[in-house]
Amino acid sequence: MLIYILKRMLGMIPAMIAISILAFTVIQLPPGDYVSTYAAQLAQSGETVDSDMLNSLRDRYGLGENVVVQYFKWIGGVVQGDFGQSFEWNQPVTELVWGRMAMTALISFVTLIVMWSFSLPIGVYSAVRQYSAVDYIATAFAFLAMATPNFLLAILLLYVSTMWFGVSVGGLFSPEFVNAGFSLAKVWDFITHAWIPVFVLGTAGTASLIRIMRANLLDELHKPYVEAARSKGMPETRLILTYPVRVALNPFISTVGWVLPALISGELIVSTVLNLPTAGPLLLQALKSQDMYLAGAFILLNGGLVLIGTLISDILLAISDPRIRLS
């Protein structure tokens, strides 16, 4: 088991390197370099340009040198936790990124848990009572939810809650809590705000997971091992939960691998609509204003988040299925 996890982690290294090269390519794409843009910006606002400082910055990022050298200087900094400077915010990228990434990770994680906790029981019920009223309702909901674009749902919810209920739902916190320290009141405030992005982000995923669970379980329900367990005299509910559901769970668990990237890219649009303090809107802003070290950092970290999600799903799979663990 330990060897399995170690192998998986080793496999992540080349993927991570590939992502870093990709992120670096994005940084390199705009014409000119970051320091000359910075100097131009300073000159424009009428400040004096300190050429010593500019030279030290050039030296720091190896500008003007070979692209490969620049990459290694950049990645060398990243490894030590230095993602470079955001010229738009005039702050180190590191300071800007972590809070936002943490929010993205939190929202994605909460959404994933909510998706699982709804789709699992509904999917199981749908399969066991195939063609019942509940199954038809779940199916209708699933198709509708999969077909509705996320941002439309977000706008709809914003409209409904503001116009009908008079509740402001933008952001993740009420203004008075944004800079407050941790408290139970803040957690409650988070919950009252977070349900909307979680609902918007999770609806389509929940719908497709219901369909996946239903299809998987329908395949398993008529397998001989279910009949054999029934012939032992097992009560029906316990039988279904311990045998076929357990086996049908496999493809379900491996969905983390694709759900997470889908969540993160979906989050960009939804967060922009809902004005959430997550990574998405900042990444969009950074790309628009060519704040490339900031954009590169987000791409790198998002990639890392997806890899970690895949690792988690692999480990969960190994725990649930001995065939994977032992082969």
Added chain:
Amino acid sequence: MTEIQAPILKVRNLTVDFPIHKQVVHAVKDFSFELNRGETLCVVGESGSGKSVTARAILQLVAAPGEITNGQILLSTETGETDIVALGNRGEAIRKIRGRRIAMIFQEPMTSLSPVHTIGHQIIEAIRLHETISKEDARKRAAALLDRVRIPNPDAALDRYSFEFSGGMRQRAMIAMALSCNPEILIADEPTTALDVTTQAEILSLIRELQRDRGMAVLFITHDMGVVAQIADRVMVMFRGEKVEEAGVFDLFENPQQPYTRALLGSVLKLETPGPRPTRPVSEQPIAQIKDLSLHFPLNLGILGKPAAYLKAIDGVSFTINQGETVGVVGESGSGKTTLGRTLLRVYNPTAGQVNYWQGDGSEVDIANLSRRQMKSLYGEVRMIFQDPHSSLNPRMTIYQIISEPLRTNTDMSERQMLNRVEDLLTRVGLPADIGDRYPHAFSGGQRQRISIARAIAVRPRLIIADEPTSALDVSLRHQVLDLMRDLQSEFGLSYLFISHDISVIRYFCDRVVVMKNGKIVEIGDVAQICENPQHDYTKTLISAVPRPNPRLRADAPA
């Protein structure tokens, strides 16, 4: 069993219906029988005869939309009798009978155990469902049960998963699970059909032994008359949901009353003797000569991609197929016989060796080293027939499309010519000529195998590789298909490589036999010599393990 014994189970007028497409199919019709304590009652019949449905009805396991619509299943208890039909298929009353008083083992040992739970978990669970007993005690009992069914190292085996066991071992574990609560009745639904003959012999003797030890009644369902002769005390023959005949095993085999029983026994006994074969010419012309053929699959790829070991699926095999000859290949599962057939057609590429083939125009080629394009022209001369007629025909193609496909790729016939050829072929294999526009699902297994044969002979091949073409068919259809293949052989001068695990089919159909084990040839020779006077120990075991359809050959047969 001569003494009269009290019945433990009485089935009265059982009817099971399956409503399908607004029609009702009576899977079991007005079926009555009694099962006595301590006896083995065999239910025998061909596919679709309702024998499995009957077995499931007794435990209320009939799958929807099937339904018991009439009759009683009376299980005798201390206080009288319980009607299982009245208990319904849910609830505590029926669950207390399942596993506790009546246990069941199934046909597919590969899939009848959960792949994600240990063997021990599943047996201990069965025990603790019916008895209040600590986990430790249940575990001890489970280990003792595994020991009883002769699984080596039982305590360690409890913590292993079913996929770590072979088919025979899984069926032993399944039997241990069924016996865990000392049931009075064991229902065995084709428990050895998916196993090799040698494993089958072991499992059959294990079931008999356990039955005697425990005085269990066994309801044994099978389609194999050989197995019936080995294990039954009494036999019921079923046909289309109805009981045709019921008799003691000796009476049934020696004095069958009903025409259906006689026909069934006749087709079994026909395969017991070699079929009529044309005499071989004195000087043989080889059509294919296989020399030192090997196929090794690399195992355990290391970090640098260097295999740590090889699976030797075929390991230095050499033999010759002569023109107009039928060479049988026999062996247990995993012996490499199927892989051999596929390697000859380059489904797999051999890792070493030669396959010299003499083409119709007299030129000689080495199939093992042909390019992909050169192989294409060869597919017009060498064809294949597969085991499973249900999955080897594309369900979305019409019969005409299926049979004409090799003509389309290997000849330049016009549509008109192909239409005529397909009609000829259908007539030749004993099917109506006008079925070309229908789809495979409209046909039974035997008819589909005839369609497969028509497809194989469509391009007038010279060599046909037939991989278990009869093993998915009912016994009454087997010799019909074999007779058809033999007629086609004399008509077109075909040569066959006939792969089978069934030595009686080989004896009926082949001129020479190759016996394979672990990718190697252990023995090769004339069919009569191999079957009557095998030299190698493995061949002897293989032949003696085949259950013969003669109850007088049993160890416990009365003189």
